[in-house]
Amino acid sequence: MSSRRAFAASLAVAYPRRVMLFNPGYDLNDPGERANQVNDFLREIAMDAGLLGMEARLDEIRRRSVS
Numbered sequence: 001m002s003s004r005r006a007f008a009a010s011l012a013v014a015y016p017r018r019v020m021l022f023n024p025g026y027d028l029n030d031p032g033e034r035a036n037q038v039n040d041f042l043r044e045i046a047m048d049a050g051l052l053g054m055e056a057r058l059d060e061i062r063r064r065s066v067s
Contacts (some may be wrong), residue, residue: 020044 020041024034 022028023040025035026037028034028037
């Protein structure tokens with residue numbers, strides 16, 4: 001399995017409900033633009049994780065205030 005396919009497969013396992021879209025403006029044959037695409041993916045994943053963490057924290061606060 002190529003390293004690209006292995007990376008994509010690892011993302012699919014770690015983030016099964018997340019659809020990762022490629023930016024059609026990037027030329028993925030160019031190493032610099034490919035790195036930009038990976039950075040975009042990592043930013044999206046970090047923002048999703050932050051949002052999920054904030055939602056979980058708010059749920060916890062709400063549960064405590066109801067108790």
